[in-house]
Amino acid sequence: MSYPQLEPLRKFRFPEELTLDGKTREFMLGGIVLINEKIWLVRDDGYFRHYLFDAHKFEFIAEIALAGFEPKAGSLGEIASSICDIDCRDGKLIFTHYELAGDGEQTREINRFLRRTPQR
Numbered sequence: 001m002s003y004p005q006l007e008p009l010r011k012f013r014f015p016e017e018l019t020l021d022g023k024t025r026e027f028m029l030g031g032i033v034l035i036n037e038k039i040w041l042v043r044d045d046g047y048f049r050h051y052l053f054d055a056h057k058f059e060f061i062a063e064i065a066l067a068g069f070e071p072k073a074g075s076l077g078e079i080a081s082s083i084c085d086i087d088c089r090d091g092k093l094i095f096t097h098y099e100l101a102g103d104g105e106q107t108r109e110i111n112r113f114l115r116r117t118p119q120r
Contacts (some may be wrong), residue, residue: 033088047080
């Protein structure tokens, strides 16, 4: 099977460190969800934090969080979110988090669905 030779339109390397709101954080690219052709939702797999990214300007806009799932300090002082995955299906943003289990119980995966408003 032969595949066409494609040339990249533009190259971008996500930073090893991300500076937003005057704070520098380690960054490990996890996933990208297209909100629309201009705005992407980018997940940092290092601490499960989430950022809006302007695909036209190729720059981060802001960090975002869901109410009730804001990033919190962990036992080692790291700031992390409990939202571990983001997806977009059928016009719905799907956020996944894990509910930690107690002794003898199984950890549960919980999906939360939010319908996004189409951008004009």
